[in-house]
Amino acid sequence: MIQVTGVTKKYANTAVVDEVSCHIKEGGVTSIIGPNGAGKSTLLSIISRLLPPDTGSVTVDGLDVAGTPGKDLARKMAILRQDNHLTVRLTVRDLVGFGRYPHNGGRPTVQCREKIEQALTFLDLTALADRFVDELSGGQRQRAFIAMVLAQDTDYLLLDEPLNNLDMKHSVEMMRLLRRLTDELGKTVVLVIHDINFASCYSDDIIAMADGKLLHQGPPSMIMQPEVLKDIYEIDIRIEEIEGNRIGVYFA
Numbered sequence: 001m002i003q004v005t006g007v008t009k010k011y012a013n014t015a016v017v018d019e020v021s022c023h024i025k026e027g028g029v030t031s032i033i034g035p036n037g038a039g040k041s042t043l044l045s046i047i048s049r050l051l052p053p054d055t056g057s058v059t060v061d062g063l064d065v066a067g068t069p070g071k072d073l074a075r076k077m078a079i080l081r082q083d084n085h086l087t088v089r090l091t092v093r094d095l096v097g098f099g100r101y102p103h104n105g106g107r108p109t110v111q112c113r114e115k116i117e118q119a120l121t122f123l124d125l126t127a128l129a130d131r132f133v134d135e136l137s138g139g140q141r142q143r144a145f146i147a148m149v150l151a152q153d154t155d156y157l158l159l160d161e162p163l164n165n166l167d168m169k170h171s172v173e174m175m176r177l178l179r180r181l182t183d184e185l186g187k188t189v190v191l192v193i194h195d196i197n198f199a200s201c202y203s204d205d206i207i208a209m210a211d212g213k214l215l216h217q218g219p220p221s222m223i224m225q226p227e228v229l230k231d232i233y234e235i236d237i238r239i240e241e242i243e244g245n246r247i248g249v250y251f252a
């Protein structure tokens, strides 16, 4: 379980995350939604300790992230950031191997090699494993970074816009994969996502932010309501029930 208590982060006296408290339960998919600049990425970075909050605290399974040694935290929680740049030329397999670093300190074991191959298979990257990352398309590169996070084999995965650069097929596959990680392996997945319909179809819980504040939290049935979505996005979104899922219609 992730517990966020009274977290605030300010830049130049403006609170971009403003007194946010929430509880993310173990073993599900939680989507963080909201307009651009709402503070979603900042909150995710604070949860993973990439950024220190000005006030407030975050605990993961009772561990205070501020006081937990980095190596211990890296075995509990993996994060995929939005801006992934490589300064060295690596093959996909080598990149995925970096995910094992918290476990092996750079000396891969037999188990590490297994986890790397599993992650490559999960992300449909086996055929590309020996290619250099800088030779891949944006979507293939995105999958390679997610495979690296998966190889870290943590209970918690935090993903900042994992559907970036993915086409429809790979977006659906990614969301199904995230569900399998929770349903079959018991992992806890927290993602920042723009597409409210993917959030609706694949999440157990949705956290909605705007202007640094947490506006709503609840299951898709509660968040996918025209008045709730208007409160978050300030536009009219019609809801249709399709095959048991609530779909927001906002294209015209």
Ligand code: ADP
Binding pocket: 011, 016, 034, 035, 036, 037, 038, 039, 040, 041, 042, 043
């Ligand atoms: P979201 O992920 O919801 O789009 P972000 O968390 O990326 O929002 O950003 C929230 C706000 O904080 C934005 O207005 C952004 O410009 C601002 N911000 C983010 N990082 C910094 C920074 N390092 N310095 C100044 N402002 C920042």
